[in-house]
Amino acid sequence: MDLIAENVARKVWSYNEDVSGWTLAKNSNGITVSWKPSGEYGGNLYRGEGIIEDTPENIIPFMYLPENRLKWDKALKSYSILEWIDEDTAICHTITHSYGMGLISSRDFVDIVRIKRYDGGIVTTNSISVDYPQCPPSSAHVRGRNNPCGYVCSPLTENPDHSKLVVFIQPDLGGMLPRSVVESALPNNVINLISDARAGIKARG
Numbered sequence: 001m002d003l004i005a006e007n008v009a010r011k012v013w014s015y016n017e018d019v020s021g022w023t024l025a026k027n028s029n030g031i032t033v034s035w036k037p038s039g040e041y042g043g044n045l046y047r048g049e050g051i052i053e054d055t056p057e058n059i060i061p062f063m064y065l066p067e068n069r070l071k072w073d074k075a076l077k078s079y080s081i082l083e084w085i086d087e088d089t090a091i092c093h094t095i096t097h098s099y100g101m102g103l104i105s106s107r108d109f110v111d112i113v114r115i116k117r118y119d120g121g122i123v124t125t126n127s128i129s130v131d132y133p134q135c136p137p138s139s140a141h142v143r144g145r146n147n148p149c150g151y152v153c154s155p156l157t158e159n160p161d162h163s164k165l166v167v168f169i170q171p172d173l174g175g176m177l178p179r180s181v182v183e184s185a186l187p188n189n190v191i192n193l194i195s196d197a198r199a200g201i202k203a204r205g
Contacts, residue, residue, distance in 0.1 A: 001085055001089070001112060001130070002085075002089070004112055004128065004130065005085075005089050005112055005114035006114070007118045008094055008112070008126045008127065008128040008150070009124070009126040009150075010136060010146055011126075011148040012124060012152065012168055013118075013124070013152075014046065014125045014148070014152040015047065015148075015168045016124075016152045016166060016168075018080065021036045022034035022035065023035055023036065023038050023046060023053045023158070024045070025187040025196055026187040026188070026191060028163075028191050029180055029195055030050055030051065031045065031048060031049065031050035031190075031191050031194045031195065032048070032049050032050075033048045033049075033190045033191060034046070034047045034049075035047070035048055035187070036180055037086065038045055038147065038170045039118060040111065040170055040171050041147055041170065042179070043170060043171075043172065043179065043182065043183065044170065044183060044186070045147075045168065045169075045170045046167075046168065046169050046170065046186055046187060047166060047167070047168055048164070048167040048168075048169075048187075048190035048191065048193070048194055049158070049164065049165070049167075049194075050095055050164075050194040050195075050198065051091040051154075051162055051163070051164055051165070052163050052165050052194075052197065052198050052201060053161065053162050053164065053198075053202065054155035054162070054163060054201050055121070055155060055160070055163060055173040056121055056123035056154065056163050057121075057123060058201075059123075059153050059165065059197070059201065060123040060124075060125060060151065060153055062197070062200065062201055062204070063125070063151060063197055064080050064092075064113060064115075064125050064151075065081075065188060066080055068080060068200075070202075071200060072194070072197060072199065072200025072201075073159070073196055073197075074097075074192070074194050074196055075093065075096055075189065075193065075196075076094060076096060076097070077095045077096060077097050077106060078085045078093070078094070078095040078192050079092065079093070079094050079095070080093050081091070081093075082110070082132065082134065083134075085112075088114060088116070089112065089113065089114045089115070090112070090113050091110065091111070091112055091113075091130070091132055092110070092111050092113050092127075093108065093109070093110050093111075093135050094108060094109045094110075094111070095107070095108045095141055096108070096163035099185065099189070100181065100184075100185045102148075103177075103181055104173065104177060104181065104182070105141075105142060105175070106140070106141045106142070106184060107141055107142050107143070107144040107171075107174070108133050108137075108138065108141040108142075108143055108144070109129055109144050109145070109171070110129060110130060110131075110132045110143075111127045111128060111129050111130065111144050111146050112127065112128060112162065113125055113126070113127045113129075114126045114185075117168065118162060119149065120154065120155070120197060121154070121155045121156045121160075122151050122153065122155075123154045124148040124150055124151060124153065125150045125151045126148070127142075127148075127149050127150050128146060128147065128148050128149070129145040129146045129147075129197075133147065135170055135176060142173070142174045142175040144171055144172060144173045144174045145171070145172045145174065146169075146170075146171050146172075147170040147171065147172060148167045148168075148170070149165065149168050149170060149171070150167075150168055151165060151166070151167055151168075152165075152166040152168075153165050153166075154166075165194060165197070167190055167193060169186065169189070171186075203204050
């Protein structure tokens with residue numbers, strides 16, 4: 001599991017360093033979402049970017065620990081940590097609400113999540129779906145798989161009490177969904193994620 005976690009951390013950081021070839025998909029409420037073809041599967045890799053009023057060390061735990069995330073992430077029906085592997089690595093189980101006016105039914109994902117820090121106060125989450133026998137697929141949900149994904153949170157040099165949050169997603173939602181339905185829904189999902197996190201942090205005070 002440690003090798004899987006380190007490999008996904010390297011991939012997420014490489015996405016963050018990659019500044020070429022992105023196409024703007026949507027811009028809303030100070031959040032931009034861009035995409036490029038994924039190197040992992042037949043869909044796209046999405047990059048969302050926005051500013052949040054807090055520091056990375058506060059934002060990242062707020063975004064991935066269940067006791068925080070369930071308070072603000074409106075896309076989730078359930079979210080739990082199945083196992084802590086070490087203090088920075090966990091196996092997480094996520095169940096989403098249906099979305100796209102019911103076109104995309106509830107999904108569940110089992111992911112390994114690695115928290116990794118970089119110079120300059122940057123804090124990241126790095127995730128990929130894994131097979132975990134203790135949490136097999138259920139008929140109640142379609143089992144999706146997350147290709148390498150995560151958050152990169154960096155303090156703003158000109159205002160260290162604010163951070164730039166960059167979100168990378170490229171989920172394989174499984175099921176029989178037309179690719180066009182999935183790709184039209186995902187930019188909105190990224191915008192909602194950053195907007196909901198921003199609102200949740202502001203409400204927390």
